[in-house]
Amino acid sequence: MGELAAASKVHVMVSYWWSRGDSLANYQLGQILTRAAGVDEADITDSQSIDRALRIAVADPAVLAELDQWWQMVETRRAGNTTRNPGLGLERSIRYLTDRLDAVTVTPEALGECRRQVAAVDQTITGAKDLPELAHPDAEMLDLLARYREARSRVLALA
Incomplete structure (x- = not known):
């Protein structure tokens, strides 16, 4: 070459x-x-x-x-795993979910958007489970995951 x-x-x-x-x-x-x-x-x-x-x-x-x-x-x-560090977009996803869930009225369309967001984030986290960021999470990642779990639970509770 x-x-x-x-x-x-x-x-x-x-x-x-x-x-x-x-x-x-x-x-x-x-x-x-x-x-x-x-x-x-x-x-x-x-x-x-x-x-x-x-x-x-x-x-x-x-x-x-x-x-x-x-x-x-x-x-x-990273064992060839090309999944991005899930922590890079997790804050934005949490904000997206909480903004919609904190609205005065949660419309069926908004709930559908939230479910799709949760499915996408879950898929990213599952794909990254063996990566260093999740196998050995730091305090910041643990905080993000806890906050995501709360937002995710709120979406699933409305299902």
Whole structure:
């Protein structure tokens, strides 16, 4: 594989695995990119910042090799499971459910929307059950899951 093709593949794979939201792995990526891009700190929460830093980083063969190892390590750590960290969208889902359930009147349409949201979140959580975020949850994830459980229970109670 040519240098340009290798750099392109690593850029795409690192971007993809970054987007899965593995906090520990992304912290490590931030450290690599900060060193490589020559900036004070790469913003690992911003896709444009990651993309800019990656364009700079893959031009250096040593950093390219380190990034190639990084994405393979993340793929292994997550056992190839491509499910995003469920914690990334859980706050938004909880807010969506509670906003609709706290309305003066919960219409049948709103209840149907809530049921679909619960089904989607349940599927994401089930798909991520073996991932580090759920296998070894931190306090923030435990809080989000407890709040989701409450909102979910309210939806199911109205069924």
